[in-house]
Amino acid sequence: MKPEVNGERCMRCGACVGTCPVNTIFLKEFTLEINDDCTECGMCVKVCPIDALYMGGD
Amino acid sequence: MDVKEGDVLNYDIVVVGGGPAGSTAARFAAKEGADVLVLEKRQEIGSPVRCAEGVSLSWLEELEIDNIDSSTSRTMKGAILYSPAGNKLKITERLAGDEVGVVLERDRFDKDMARLAVKEGADFMVKTSAVGLIKEDGVVKGVEARYLGKKFEVRADLVIGADGFESQVGRWAGIYDSLKPKDIMTCFQYRLTGVNMDPDFTHFYMGSSAPGGYVWAFPKDENTANVGLGLQFSRLKGEKTPKDYLDEFIENHDDYKDGEAVDMVAGAVAVTHPPEKAIAPGIILVGDASRVVDSMTGGGIVNSLKQGKIAGEFAAEAVREGKFDEEFLQKYEKRWRDELENKLWRNYMAKETAMQLDDITFDKIIDALSNIELETVTIGAILEGVKKKYPELVEEFQNMI
Incomplete structure (x- = not known):
């Protein structure tokens, strides 16, 4: 499963966007969008300065 | 400016991103007679601030700027470096020369840079996102954009990508590879008020408080400072976030622990070598989008x-x-x-070594330097200073002296 965003934590800083190796995360007006070509590498989860992303469960 | 769904605007140049790099590119292009439009995706140029706001002042003349008084928060007398054991090195104004700097009001600064561009004739649109490149027969002809829910086109012969760390223009153009984990710094900062550090110096804390990076405190006024850190992505183990590291640092430092946050900032910076390319047909990149952040300091404003x-x-x-x-x-x-490029490479190589240093080594370096009279604060002078007391530490850096 691709990562999920905790909208209450996310500061929309773009750290995950610039880190994503396949450029599949986008900053939207109020949230982040992670597209389906996510490879589930987890780099965005790790780079997030404030723990706003987590790997989704099934 | 207002646009309607489906409008086509015609310019010579469209700049994607209204930060210092984009506004400055727009300013000089407009000054030389080009028709320029800058698109800023956020509703306010310069806000929210994603910056520690410390900057040297050696570049004003080169950039044809009289002064930046209106966007200066506080002028510094120097910097103090701290080793993990608490050894201090004070670098004063006399030593740092024109490298001495100021702490900016960055939101104001970005607007000032935009104002200078407008003065030369550049146009700006805020709350406007570039969403894709327009190509005809494989040739870039501008960008598709959105403004208040309306899609329109900006036709231009040249697209300047000034869209920062998360640059879309660079990725659309396929200009660069993804970053290596060791070359990404992930950052977190509070603006703390009610703090007690020396308000006339910038403060840098080395060592394991911020693995692979450092903690900074840049004073905004007598009792307020931007206190933040950047740490190396590849050192994150997944248990502690940058915020956790910063909270821990603040809790353990008397100067800061009674401060209250009036602001909080997150972000990431690429501390990588210069990119192989900052161009593609019809496209040039500038600023963070072209990865010109100084790898040693993580600062990007001046290079941008x-x-x-x-x-x-x-x-x-x-x-x-x-x-x-x-x-x-x-x-x-x-x-x-x-x-x-020379300085970018030199500081990248220096960073590669500096990131490996452990707390004991930082203690020794600051100890050696605090006992001698530094003539200047170049990397070379620092290494010469350390060499006198701990020659073995300098071996790895020998080629940089």
């Missing part, structure tokens, strides 16, 4: 401004000549690299 000027002047030249192919754009590559 210098490169922005080069980009703007070049862009106007390209418009005059009507040439936007890769061969012509190589002129831009050469010009910005002549100005910035």
Whole structure:
């Protein structure tokens, strides 16, 4: 499963966007969008300065 | 400016991103007679601030700026470096020369840079996102954009990507590879008020408080400072976030622990070597989008401004000549690299070594330096200073002296 965003934590800083190796995360007006070509590498989860992303469960 | 769904605007140059690099590129392109439009995706230029706001002042003249008084928060007398054991090294104004700096009001600063661009004739649109490149027969002809829910086109012969760390223009153009984990710094900062550090110096804390990076405190007034850290992505184990590291640092430092946060900032910076390319046909990159952040400090403003000027002047030249192919754009590559690349590489290599240092080594370095009279604060002078007391520490850096 691709990562999920905790909208209450996310500061929309773009750290995950610039880190994503396949450029599949986008900053939207109020949230982040992670597209389906996510490879589930987890780099965005790790780079997030404030723990706003987590790997989704099934 | 208002636009309707489906409108087509015509410019010579469209700049994606209204930060210091984009505004400066726009300013110099407009000054040389080009028609320029800057698109800023956020509703306010300069806000929210994603910056520690400390900057040197050695570049004003080169950038044709009289002064930045209106966007200066506080002028510094120098810097203090702290080793993990608490050894201190004070670098005063006399030593740092014109490298001494100020702490900015960055939101104000970005608007001032935009104002200078508008003065030269550049147009701006805020709350406007570039969403894709327009290509005809494989040639870039501008960008598709959205403004208040309306889709429109900006037709231009040259697209300047000034869209920062998360640059979309660079990725659309396929200009660079993804970053290596060791070359990404992930950052977190509070603006704390009610703190007690010396308000006339910037403060840098080395060592394991911020693995692979450092903690900074940049004073905004007598009792307020931006206190933040950047740490190396590849050192994150997944248990502690940058915020956790910063909270821990603050809790353990008497100067800061009674401060209250009035602001909080997150972000990431690429501390990587200069990119192989900052151009593609019809596209040039500038600022963070072209990865010109100084790897040792993580600072990007000054390099962005210098490169922005080069980009703007070049862009106007390209418009005059009507040439936007890769061969012509190589002129831009050469010009910005002549100005910035040596130092970018040198500081990248220095960072690669500095990131490996452990707390004991930082203690020794600061100890050695605090006992001698430094003549200047170049990397070379620092290494010479350390060599006198701990020659074995300097071996790895020998080639940089």
